[in-house]
Amino acid sequence: MTKTPDSELNYRDAGVDIDAGNRLVERIKPAVRRTSRPEVLGGLGGFGGLFHLGSRFRDPVLVSGTDGVGTKLMLARALGDHATIGIDLVAMCVNDILVAGAEPLFFLDYYACGRLDVDAAAQVIEGIAEGCRRAGCALIGGETAEMPGMYAGGDYDLAGFAVGAVERENIIDGHTIDPQCVLLGLSSSGAHSNGYSLIRKVLARAGGIEDNAERARLMLQPTRIYTPEVLPLLAEHDIRGMAHITGGGLTENIIRVVPEAFGIEIELSAWQPPEMFAWLAEAGNIPAAEMRKTFNMGIGFVLIVPRDRVEAIQTSLVGRGHERPVTIGRVVPTVPRQARVRFVQDPTDCGERPGQ
Secondary structure, three states, X not given: OOOOOOOOOOOOOOXXXXXXXXXXXXXXXXXXXXXXXXXEEOOOOOOOOEEOOOOOOOOEEEEEEEEOOOOHHHHHHHHOOOOOHHHHHHXXXXXXXXXXXXXXXXXXXXXXXXXXXXXXXXXXXXXXXXXXXXXXOEEEEEEEEEOEOOEOOOOXXXXXXXXXXXXXXXXXXXXXXXXXXXXXXXXXXXXXXXXXXXXXXXXXXXOOOHHXXXXXXXXXXXXXXXXXXXXXXXXXXXXOEEEEOOOOHHHHHHHXXXXXXXXXXXXXXXXXXXXXXXXXXXXXOOOHHHHHHHOXXXXXXXXXXXXXXXXXXXXXXXXXXXXXXXXXXXXXXXXXXXXXXXXXXXXXXXXXXXXX
């Protein structure tokens, strides 16, 4: 018996639309161009992004970071709002490399999906470009991967990669931190991009996104990018250490940059966390210790500085139109058999009080 030949197949039949990918590239080109810096060589569409360090650095050390946005993506998809999730992606990476004192230079992204929705993807990547613009770095490349079978039709995932540079002699690694230092907190713009598996569980327990649409949209507020405020400080002030408050919250992130001989005390009454955190704790019946270990509680970035430099640093920030950071704690000698991170209510030794 003669077998009937199978019909011809093409890549689109398998679920991958190369033409849609080409349309996406054309659509995002204007947004990408707005992030360009003089050091960028070539344009979008090559096999690799080219960046010339030039002669501005004498002894540069490259600092790299990679991250994603986690399940905040699921909230963005549920709300049908993809405009700011790209800012989150950039922020999570550039804030991390800022901790070492690095100026972010360029950024690359990876966008993976089950079926390429050009409109949604363009919103995401335009958000990435906006994040790069805010951070002062160039978006010099990226990858869009359409993978049917790996992801469901409308699902997508993101990864980002940031590269920055710092003079070797100016690397901030915390080795000069001592008990004369205090913790200065810069406010967050919300939950940033951590704890969203728990946030979504709380929303579901409270009736779902439909019953909490306003709160859900508030929780989609993009992660704050701290480079415009912090980078100018590094050339002017004695910044001993910095911490980006991400997964692990206040409990685990600040102590990562503090020498083992010391611990920290965080004064809980030094600032008022945004109302959204109180709602999450109540609606989810989440213990206070779990909240502090999961969320930033309104403090997104911490500077560790000598006590006698606090006022000058505050004046510098306010003079540039930025917020006045609040003293949220101090560095203390390590006490045997005592946790290196302590949360206290007594404000006596933690410096400035709100309103002063």
